[in-house]
Amino acid sequence: MSALTYKILHLLGVLLAFTALGGATLRALAGTGEDAAGRKLAGITHGVALLLILISGFGMLAKLGYDFPFPLWVWLKIVIWLLIGASVAVIRRLPAQATTFWFALPVLGATAAYLAIYKPF
Numbered sequence: 001m002s003a004l005t006y007k008i009l010h011l012l013g014v015l016l017a018f019t020a021l022g023g024a025t026l027r028a029l030a031g032t033g034e035d036a037a038g039r040k041l042a043g044i045t046h047g048v049a050l051l052l053i054l055i056s057g058f059g060m061l062a063k064l065g066y067d068f069p070f071p072l073w074v075w076l077k078i079v080i081w082l083l084i085g086a087s088v089a090v091i092r093r094l095p096a097q098a099t100t101f102w103f104a105l106p107v108l109g110a111t112a113a114y115l116a117i118y119k120p121f
């Protein structure tokens with residue numbers, strides 16, 4: 001698979017992750033019950049998205065010739081990936097902070113994009 005194909009899969013993963021996080025955040029804002037429709041869809045979408053982001057991310061690294069030890073921007077993206085991964089559970093536990101997540105999560109995503117585009121470190 002080419003680096004560009006990996007990138008499209010990477011972006012698909014990012015789009016799916018943020019679709020799921022938007023849904024999870026709205027559920028938290030609405031105070032929707034635990035067993036309401038949508039929770040499973042958002043949870044599965046979020047899980048598949050994270051897997052897609054990670055596999056395509058490492059696929060691109062291999063295609064672009066990066067090897068261990070990776071540069072700092074890659075490690076920072078892995079930290080962001082972990083935060084995005086934990087966020088769906090955190091949103092559920094802290095519904096009072098849902099509006100904060102609504103704005104902070106896209107900023108976190110933009111930071112990951114910035115790190116890949118500029119590779120500052």
Ligand code: HEM
Nearest residue numbers: 014054057058060061077078080081084109112113116117
């Ligand atoms: C949720 C977390 C992440 C988000 C939102 C994200 C977002 C993005 C975006 C938008 C791009 C496209 C940049 C461009 O136009 O060139 C990109 C590229 C890339 N990402 Fe991620 N990413 C994430 C996690 C990761 C992880 C965990 C890895 C590594 C394991 C990774 C590795 C890469 C690589 C290697 C590129 C291509 C850089 C290049 O073309 O030179 N990303 N990412």
